[in-house]
Amino acid sequence: MKIETLPLPPATTARRHWKKGAALLLVLLSGAGWYAMKARATAATDAKAVKDGAAVAVYELSKADVALIKRRELRLDLPLAGALAPSEMATVKSKVSGVVLEMRLQEGTSVAAGQVIARLDAADQRARVAQMQAACDEAQARLSLATKNRANSQALLAQNYISQSSHDTSQNSVELAQASLAAARAQLDMARIALADTVIKAPLAGVISKRHVQAGEKLAPDMPVATIVSLRQLNLEAQVPASEVPRVKIGQEVRFKVDGFQQRDFIGQVARISPTTEAGSRSMVVYISVDNRDASLRGGMFAKGAITTEKSAPAPLVPLAAVRQVKGASVVYTISAGKVALQPVTLGLRNDDDGIAEVKTGLQDGATVIVARLDAVKPGQQVRIGAAPTVAPAAAAATATSASKG
Structure with missing residues (x-):
């Protein structure tokens, strides 16, 4: 007897397909929920990392933004310029008449006091x-x-x-x-x-600047023979505005340079001050004594320098650009151990021309201060000088995570 398997009714087949679809949908929904929860946790972690990285961000400062405090003198200078002139100069003249038998010295020849210049018949x-x-x-x-x-x-x-x-x-x-x-x-x-007197001698030590006669010429009394200039001591004659004369005192130091000696500083002292102003100007002549024992300077050279009218004892000097006013007090931003600190200071002598000031209290030699006006840099901020910006580890991890997601 042959038994045949009859097909299932259509309703039974549909029910089985529905059960399989429901199970698959449940699995998909569970996986989607798990991925959503994981994404939220990852986003929260990334946000926290970014926040932590911003809190420890290190600002980079260039070397031009900071200055190193050094201990030295502060000078207040009064600029001046003028020409150098010999302090001693003599034109030797003949006291008697006679024919010049001997005149060997030429211009530029050095002579000693009492040395024979010329001989007459x-x-x-x-x-x-x-x-x-x-x-x-x-x-x-x-x-x-x-x-x-x-x-x-x-x-x-x-x-x-x-x-x-x-x-x-x-x-x-x-x-x-x-x-x-x-x-x-x-x-x-x-x-x-x-x-x-027929033997004419040099009245002072110096250099022959001009020779007025030659051998064989006939001299009469009071005729010039030679001009001698002493270079051991020179005078720098400079005009100073009358309004600045009260700052000038006898004995003050003067530093100046001369064309041709750009790498050398010469030093002199105020010796005399003219009692009247020069005609046609409101300036007074100041005479500065210059020691020239090495005879490097010459009369007529142009000099440019300054009189030191006031000078402080060696002390820390701070750029005026670094000084700020906070509630009526002078402060500076210092950098110590990589952090910015607000430091009150007491200033003394100021040199507005050079933009520096003496620090009485508040700073020591070797301190580092910020001279640039950086609004983002505040006390407590971490900074680095002259290097690439530093990124904190948390911020670096957050950046790497973001990059992997992208």
């Missing part, structure tokens, strides 16, 4: 000396004769052989002879001086 002066010597000898002989006559008259007067008036005459002869001898000796001294 001294024949006339030697003859004059001989003449005056003869006159002196003659006066001496007359004095000797008058003295003997006075002695004889004195003896005769004692024996009453002559009158008192005769004796007075002999006494007068002695006095006249003495006067003649003195005059002759004076004339002899003058002749000897004239003879010595």
